[in-house]
Amino acid sequence: MTRSAASAVTVAVVGGGVNGLAAARALALRGARVTLFEQFRIGHSRGSSHGAARITRTSYHDPHYARFAADAMAEDWPALERDAGEPLLTPTPGLFFGPRGGSVDAYVLAAAAAGSPVDEVGVPEARRMFPQFRFGEDPRILVDRSAGVLAADAAVAALARLAAAAGAEIREEWPVSSIAADVGGVVVASPRGDARADRVVVAAGAWIGRLVPELAPSFAVARQTVVYAEPSGDRDAWRVPRFPVWVWTGRDEHEHFYGLPEHRHAGIKAARHATGPGSDDPDDPAPPDSPAPPHGPAPLNDGRAVAEVMEFLGRELASPPARVLATERCLYTNTRTQDFALGALPGDPRIVIGAACSGHAFKFAPRTGRVLADFALDGRSAAWPRAALLPE
Numbered sequence: 001m002t003r004s005a006a007s008a009v010t011v012a013v014v015g016g017g018v019n020g021l022a023a024a025r026a027l028a029l030r031g032a033r034v035t036l037f038e039q040f041r042i043g044h045s046r047g048s049s050h051g052a053a054r055i056t057r058t059s060y061h062d063p064h065y066a067r068f069a070a071d072a073m074a075e076d077w078p079a080l081e082r083d084a085g086e087p088l089l090t091p092t093p094g095l096f097f098g099p100r101g102g103s104v105d106a107y108v109l110a111a112a113a114a115g116s117p118v119d120e121v122g123v124p125e126a127r128r129m130f131p132q133f134r135f136g137e138d139p140r141i142l143v144d145r146s147a148g149v150l151a152a153d154a155a156v157a158a159l160a161r162l163a164a165a166a167g168a169e170i171r172e173e174w175p176v177s178s179i180a181a182d183v184g185g186v187v188v189a190s191p192r193g194d195a196r197a198d199r200v201v202v203a204a205g206a207w208i209g210r211l212v213p214e215l216a217p218s219f220a221v222a223r224q225t226v227v228y229a230e231p232s233g234d235r236d237a238w239r240v241p242r243f244p245v246w247v248w249t250g251r252d253e254h255e256h257f258y259g260l261p262e263h264r265h266a267g268i269k270a271a272r273h274a275t276g277p278g279s280d281d282p283d284d285p286a287p288p289d290s291p292a293p294p295h296g297p298a299p300l301n302d303g304r305a306v307a308e309v310m311e312f313l314g315r316e317l318a319s320p321p322a323r324v325l326a327t328e329r330c331l332y333t334n335t336r337t338q339d340f341a342l343g344a345l346p347g348d349p350r351i352v353i354g355a356a357c358s359g360h361a362f363k364f365a366p367r368t369g370r371v372l373a374d375f376a377l378d379g380r381s382a383a384w385p386r387a388a389l390l391p392e
């Protein structure tokens with residue numbers, strides 16, 4: 001669609017997380033008249049996009065995502081950094097390791113198939129590169145030379161600023177209660193007042209099933225507990241570029257831990273990547289993050305999750321972290337295959353679904369935003385050539 005044609009199109013975007021904001025910016029840059037509705041304040045910590053940092057990488061077990069990541073890192077993040085006037089992506093090595101015969105093998109194969117810039121290294125070389133890790137029990141080890149750390153909170157703030165600068169109206173604390181299509185367009189209902197638009201992009205994260213009930217069975221919400229741990233010894237050894245972003249993959253597909261250097265937050269970040277069964281209630285008011293008192297353990301609410309992470313770090317790091325500095329809660333919206341649902345709602349192309357998460361969508365966000373704008377204005381996207389909204 002041309003810019004002049006787009007200028008006649010009104011688009012409602014529901015959700016002010018990284019995906020919704022990226023979509024609002026992309027739509028406004030293409031000339032559409034955009035209103036974004038967010039139930040909380042932009043930058044809040046109740047969803048999936050908050051926190052200091054996120055991992056980016058191109059080594060993926062699916063060549064489609066490997067290409068999508070590579071394109072986002074080559075084009076969209078540099079463009080966003082330029083427009084925002086600040087660095088958002090800091091390169092640092094990516095480390096993927098795990099027991100032979102486990103899911104790391106799939107990584108090795110797919111990364112090779114996708115031509116990702118990764119090298120398989122032996123334990124002696126890995127210990128030379130990353131002396132912070134033990135690499136006990138002869139794991140398989142991949143080093144991703146395209147990886148890095150994304151400044152998450154800063155990226156969300158930049159996208160909000162740039163979307164508004166491009167002409168998008170951002171309505172905060174504006175909860176949407178329902179979305180209904182009729183002959184004249186789409187009605188976005190809210191206790192604060194209804195709005196009508198020609199198209200709607202639903203980027204509601206963990207709340208997607210509430211607004212589009214027919215999709216609810218395809219998504220499961222999993223609350224994540226993130227630990228910021230105080231590293232021991234030379235602090236610079238735990239920062240970019242000496243400390244990698246890392247993912248440990250176990251024997252079972254649900255057994256993953258990951259971590260990031262100390263970056264824009266005190267402490268190295270680590271967590272389990274929880275994609276298991278069951279669904280948490282996104283509205284369950286999780287207790288606020290509780291930074292540790294000066295001495296002693298943090299008053300943590302989900303001690304088991306934190307203990308698991310600290311035990312894992314104690315096992316894999318050459319010098320275990322001294323203590324927990326802080327914890328953070330965050331939501332994954334998982335699909336069965338960890339695929340994203342990007343595209344028109346079957347039966348009504350005026351409703352565009354922007355459900356990208358399963359704990360790995362941040363790295364694609366500025367490109368996902370363009371894909372959602374394409375679907376809203378052109379009905380298709382060359383950057384997301386998938387037939388079905390969700391794979392069977």
Ligand SMILES: Cc1cc2nc3c(=O)[nH]c(=O)nc-3n(C[C@H](O)[C@H](O)[C@H](O)COP(=O)(O)OP(=O)(O)OC[C@H]3O[C@@H](n4cnc5c(N)ncnc54)[C@H](O)[C@@H]3O)c2cc1C
Nearest residue numbers: 015017018019039047048049055176205330357361362363
């Ligand atoms: C702990 C953790 C670690 C992660 N690590 C990585 C990583 O290293 N690399 C990576 O690439 N990805 C990572 N991710 C995934 C990534 O952060 C998410 O996939 C991404 O942030 C999802 O963004 P979103 O905009 O879809 O969701 P959200 O940020 O949750 O945005 C959805 C928004 O919609 C709003 N909303 C919902 N319903 C309504 C309504 N009815 N009315 C108005 N507003 C509404 C919500 O309030 C929310 O702000 C991680 C996620 C978590 C939780």
